[in-house]
Amino acid sequence: MKQVVVNTDLLDRPFKGTEGINQICFVGIGGIGMSALARFFLERGVPVSGYDKTRTALTVQLEKQGMNIHYEDQIENVDKEATVVVYTPAIPGDHQELNWYKKNSYTIWKRSDLLQRITDSSLNICIAGTHGKTTTSTLVAHILRDSQMGCNAFLGGIASNYETNYWSSMTNCCVVEADEYDRSFLKLKPQIAVITAMDPDHLDIYGTAAEMEEAFLQFSSLVARDGLLIYKKGIKRATELRAQQQCSYHLNDTMADCYATDLKVESGNYHFSVHVCGTTLAGFELSMGGLHNVENTVVAVSIASMLGVEESKIKKAVASFRGVQRRFEVIWKDANRVWIDDYAHHPAELQALITGVRSLYGTKKCTIIFQPHLYTRTRDLAKEFGEALSGADEVILLPIYPARELPIEGVSSELIKQNINNKPVSLFDTNQVLNWFTEKMKNENEQNIIVTAGAGDIDQLLPTMKDIIR
Secondary structure, X not given: OOOOOOOOHHHHOOOOOOOOOOOEEEEOOOOHHHHHHHHHHHHOOOOEEEEOOOOOHHHHHHHHOOOEEEOOOOHHHOOOXXXXXXXXXXXXXXXXXXXXXXXXXXXXXXXXXXXXXXXXOOEEEEEEOOOOXXXXXXXXXXXXXXXXXXXXXXXXXXXXXXXXXXXXXXXXXXXXXXXXXXXXXXXXXXXXXXXXXXXXXXXXHHOOHXXXXXXXXXXXXXXXXXXXXXXXXXXXXXXXXXXOOEEEEOOOOOOOOEEEEEEEEEOOEEEEEEEEOOEEXXXXXXXXXXXXXXXXXXXXXXXXXXXXXXXXXXXXXXXXXXXXXXXXXXXXEOOOEEEEEEXXXXXXHHHHHHHHHHHHHOOOEEEEEEOXXXXXXXXXXXXXXXXXXXXXXXXXXXXXXXXXXXXXXXXXXXXXXXXXXXXXXXXXXXXXXXXXXXXXXXXXXXXXXXXXXXXXXXXXXXXXXXXXXX
């Protein structure tokens, strides 16, 4: 088995972050990646302002922390004292405030430019992939924090252990969720990089699957010469990855460099061993559901081990990991019924989600309530969505969440319905979903697994659904 050595000399240097910014404005501050950066600056005493189109639980939390946020795109709301303005690519081109900043020659950066500056001189652990990166990066950051090694975490989800998507440390190490959208991850400098998957996605940006794969290959070339790339065994074009030092991982393929064995389920938790390049670490327990999350744990454990974290501390951290909000999150359960919520919005993610449900709950009836995200994604992957959702026993489809897109003629949730095989499928609006859920909750003796999934605003239904249960 190959021997892997990662240069950790950067850990001995002070963490600098970024300098020279006296006041900062975020256009699209409610985005999960943007809010992490906003928290970074607020913690360092820099006044933070921002715009978002919708007040959410996250933006309310940011306001309570001291950020000045508004929700109307109007010129009179601009922060004229800002020395830097940061925006997300999801902001439309006709945004009045952003265009005012441009017209008046403010320093304007994309989110990826700012993240590049913050992490320019740190040891960076960059987790990329079309799915799995949020849970993996959060678990890596949790292990480093819980073990007292420390890290600065910029995450794409809310860690349930800490109720935040960002935390800091004096350690010169950053754990970064490396976003492939708009090629943002190509601005990072990884010492350790992970590629979890390269399934077709964001074809509105890349045009073709091959073009998207090429971006991941380019990302692999950014790994430092004395660093390491860890990739999922079996991904397409693995032989073309360009990092100097590489190793593979897999859930249970013993031909990979890192993998799990002795996997069993006890009292709803997974128990397993992790093999890291010839070394066996036994006795892991993970309470987060889904076999794909066992695989994510293989990656996180491997990284921590290679960085020299003690085995006992890694096991303790994994056992205490409570997951990420909206990643196989068990919202409620009783003797017969379980409700799981997940951010899955790509066919491969949905397939992994349903497989994970089956691994824990066997043949209990599984109903998935899914909100498609983006017209282009629905159009390009309707067949794959149908195949993935066919793994459930019943499917309820909400209308497509458009996000940054305008409607496309002939593209609706009906396209997915047409590709679901031999399963009952309903096209519901939000009120119909709530009525259906109310009826389901009346029968306490019926065994049911209910899954809500999607990356749009389906999570806005959760508070009302919780009220129905109460």
